[in-house]
Amino acid sequence: MIRRACIGVPLLLVLAAHFALAQSPGAEKTLVVMLGTGTPLPDPARSGPATAIVTNETAYLVDAGTGIVRRAAAARDKGLKALEPTNLRIAFLTHLHADHTLGLPDLMITPWIMGRKEPLELYGPEGTQAMVNHILAAYSVDREIRTEGLEHSNNTGWKVNVHEIKPGVVFEDANVTVTAFAVRHGNVNAYGYRFATHDRTIVLSGDTSPTDAIAENCHGCDILISEAYTKASFDLVPAEWQKYRLTFHTSAQELGAIAAKAKPGLLILYHRGNAGCDQARTEECREAGSEAQLLREVRQAYSGKVVGAHDLEIY
Numbered sequence: 372m373i374r375r376a377c378i379g380v381p382l383l384l385v386l387a388a389h390f391a392l393a394q395s396p397g398a399e400k401t402l403v404v405m406l407g408t409g410t411p412l413p414d415p416a417r418s419g420p421a422t423a424i425v426t427n428e429t430a431y432l433v434d435a436g437t438g439i440v441r442r443a444a445a446a447r448d449k450g451l452k453a454l455e456p457t458n459l460r461i462a463f464l465t466h467l468h469a470d471h472t473l474g475l476p477d478l479m480i481t482p483w484i485m486g487r488k489e490p491l492e493l494y495g496p497e498g499t500q501a502m503v504n505h506i507l508a509a510y511s512v513d514r515e516i517r518t519e520g521l522e523h524s525n526n527t528g529w530k531v532n533v534h535e536i537k538p539g540v541v542f543e544d545a546n547v548t549v550t551a552f553a554v555r556h557g558n559v560n561a562y563g564y565r566f567a568t569h570d571r572t573i574v575l576s577g578d579t580s581p582t583d584a585i586a587e588n589c590h591g592c593d594i595l596i597s598e599a600y601t602k603a604s605f606d607l608v609p610a611e612w613q614k615y616r617l618t619f620h621t622s623a624q625e626l627g628a629i630a631a632k633a634k635p636g637l638l639i640l641y642h643r644g645n646a647g648c649d650q651a652r653t654e655e656c657r658e659a660g661s662e663a664q665l666l667r668e669v670r671q672a673y674s675g676k677v678v679g680a681h682d683l684e685i686y
């Protein structure tokens with residue numbers, strides 16, 4: 372029942388968002404589109420982590436998990452033209468873990484095959500350029516065939532302008548100011564992002580263990596999007612997985628404390644990690660890491676508005 376109730380509210384938000392778009396196409400509300408809410412777990416219902424901030428008919432992507440371009444096309448089919456694959460031109464990576472970048476070749480190549488002429492503008496941590504170079508090298512045969520053969524693909528849209536970032540303002544245009552801040556994700560060079568548009572401030576935690584940077588950057592923001600894992604599942608996994616979780620991720624209880632300081636208008640849960648249980652694949656372990664359990668635990672620690680996100684929901 373809890374799960375049903377949680378699904379119901381975002382669907383209303385989706386409808387309200389569409390209504391707002393239909394009413395005033397010129398000055399629409401900034402929207403958050405959950406393209407992928409998953410983790411490395413190959414859950415058919417959840418693509419790898421990817422989020423779109425859509426404002427002034429322009430999409431700004433955060434992370435490129437598995438399935439990103441297909442989920443964008445599905446959002447396009449719901450009426451969001453900014454997520455037409457050929458319009459995917461600007462993306463920010465929180466870090467280079469595979470679950471956040473397995474869709475990067477897709478994001479580089481598929482929109483180009485569909486006709487994108489502009490290079491992808493890609494912001495990410497140190498190492499992003501090397502990753503892009505390797506992907507370009509891996510697909511060089513395909514690129515030659517498409518540009519020199521009968522497909523007649525353009526010779527610009529496959530390119531990527533990489534911007535390796537440091538903490539601070541990393542992007543600014545007429546629609547949005549994007550600030551990157553360092554987070555604590557074990558030994559990984561990882562960032563969270565803050566998006567400030569004409570009407571909303573949205574903060575994404577990226578993957579992180581507890582850090583003051585989340586509350587400092589949200590500070591009463593409209594939306595905080597965060598990862599979290601459950602204490603119930605933590606208690607069931609072996610000590611080495613517990614150590615991993617403590618070093619790399621945030622528990623429901625820790626997130627509750629962070630959100631109480633950050634005071635977001637809405638806390639959105641995604642990337643519900645269940646490391647150790649995903650590998651054990653027992654029913655008990657799966658249940659202990661369920662979305663319903665995560666919401667229960669976060670609500671015990673936090674009295675503000677919180678939802679568990681699903682793919683293709685719009686906030």
Ligand SMILES: [Zn+2]
Pocket residue numbers: 466468556578
């Ligand atoms: Zn990670």
Ligand SMILES: [Zn+2]
Pocket residue numbers: 410411420468470471578642
């Ligand atoms: Zn991750």
